[in-house]
Amino acid sequence: MKIHLALATLLALTIGAASFAPAYAMGDGDDSGTKPKCKKGEVVKNGKCVKAHSGVLPDEQLYQQGRALAQAGEYDWALTVLAAVGNQNDPRVLNYIGYSHRKSGRLDQAFGYYNKAIEIDPNFVLAREYLGEGYVAAGRVDLARLQLAEIANRCGTTCEEYLELAEHIETGVN
Template identity: 45%
Template structure:
């Protein structure tokens, strides 16, 4: 019985380690923060609670990650307002998330501009290339979307989430 328990425990531990490794390889370390703070607040990872977004104690990294969470929840204007509070708004992540929020608000050309700035700062950032490719799909520029797909493939391969999502967007667009 103890040997069987040890085997099961070892298998579970291995599964957790592999899942964590795959999550990091797929860029899921960029996943938005879990708590959903009220409007005007941001999740502070140090204190592990929601605080006023005007608090100078909240680092840019937390503001940036929470802005992405807001955008993924469809709260695009709030995300942009939070990104406006960054001390350094010109990081690859912040520009990517600003592009995402503006694109989702229907301002695709403006979003593309932010994505291109992000790519200049970090050409190996697969997520921004996915979102840039999706913006090109919206604009009907499948040729440019395909270029981004190939860039993503060179960064993380064809099995990563960014590649799969953009490939699906391109394929869906081709059907219409």
């Protein structure tokens, strides 16, 4: 239910709640036929499921749907949607590509995407947090602490990204 609520909110924001009833990219178990139940590799466009490809939706909508899928644990599906974003140098897109690879256990690939996002925007503390979490997963707490210090320099020691990475370092949990 949590996943569906997040997707409904996302879709209402990115597509416009007035245009149709909330839709869920992953389906919601409702067989009434009122909501699309997209298959992997599809996105919601105008309340219908369509194949994800470059130009099918504006980049922002593709990013938002890809991000929601990644956060919902649909990593490979998220990668498909994020690959359809035209601007592959958007640090947010690179960050969630990295996130999806990291959560799928492909740490080396994840590190490359996080580092590219940070190279484009050194102040992108969420990418630094996720990179640090990847380093924790790889047993490189020393490198995670370097990212923690970078986050502290950019947003202090009370921002969410600092607190999250500090907790991952302390607990050793990815």
